[in-house]
Amino acid sequence: MKPIATPSPTFWNLIAKKYIAGDVADQATYERKLAQTQSLLKPEWSILEVGCGSGNTAMTHAPFVTQVTGIDFAHKMVEHAQSQAKARGIANVVFEHKGLDDLGTDQSYDAVLMLSVLHLQPDWKHAIRKAYALTSAGGVFISSTACIKDMSPMIAKLAPLFRAVPILPSLVSFTQDNLLDEMRSAGFEIEDYWRANPKDATFIVARKPA
Numbered sequence: 001m002k003p004i005a006t007p008s009p010t011f012w013n014l015i016a017k018k019y020i021a022g023d024v025a026d027q028a029t030y031e032r033k034l035a036q037t038q039s040l041l042k043p044e045w046s047i048l049e050v051g052c053g054s055g056n057t058a059m060t061h062a063p064f065v066t067q068v069t070g071i072d073f074a075h076k077m078v079e080h081a082q083s084q085a086k087a088r089g090i091a092n093v094v095f096e097h098k099g100l101d102d103l104g105t106d107q108s109y110d111a112v113l114m115l116s117v118l119h120l121q122p123d124w125k126h127a128i129r130k131a132y133a134l135t136s137a138g139g140v141f142i143s144s145t146a147c148i149k150d151m152s153p154m155i156a157k158l159a160p161l162f163r164a165v166p167i168l169p170s171l172v173s174f175t176q177d178n179l180l181d182e183m184r185s186a187g188f189e190i191e192d193y194w195r196a197n198p199k200d201a202t203f204i205v206a207r208k209p210a
């Protein structure tokens with residue numbers, strides 16, 4: 001299972017310190033997403049967060065499941081997440097310096113999370129198919145994604161330029177409908193989707209049939 005193009009961690013290592021120190025843009029919406037996720041989790045579950053960044057979300061979900069694995073291809077993000085988990089004494093979280101494409105599909109997870117990640121994958125359709133392979137039958141794929149074609153036609157036009165400059169994040173643009181269609185065609189059933197307003201990221205709960 002190989003993507004047609006791979007993203008680079010350069011930008012994320014460069015901005016890691018600032019990103020980690022920054023405030024959540026919309027705390028109420030973030031908390032709504034956390035609560036909806038936690039309402040789906042089960043104590044016996046193991047979950048995977050791809051592109052975990054600071055690790056805060058993964059650590060917040062840790063008390064609700066047996067095991068959390070967070071991966072990020074930016075080593076500066078992972079080092080921060082590891083040190084926070086240690087400082088906070090959270091024993092059921094492991095953070096690994098890995099990209100999505102480094103993961104084999106021999107292991108699957110009851111929930112796979114990609115939060116602000118799919119629109120950064122040059123081969124986003126491949127990333128959805130990989131999420132499907134990584135999700136256990138009956139499990140959920142939870143994502144929050146900037147659908148740039150709906151949010152800003154101007155940035156959508158600039159997205160190919162971003163991909164041409166390795167120091168910039170590799171943005172891809174699609175609509176919310178494109179995203180939902182792609183998840184359905186990968187095999188997921190869409191259980192819920194919403195965005196707080198038309199310019200916001202779309203939160204999707206997709207289930208892999210049992």
Ligand SMILES: C[S@@+](CC[C@H](N)C(=O)[O-])C[C@H]1O[C@@H](n2cnc3c(N)ncnc32)[C@H](O)[C@@H]1O
Binds near residue numbers: 115
């Ligand atoms: C916008 S940040 C989001 C971080 C976190 N999920 C959040 O919601 O705050 C994107 C993160 O995904 C990571 N990332 C992007 N593509 C990745 C990939 N293919 N594999 C692993 N990590 C990736 C970046 O290094 C960065 O930490």
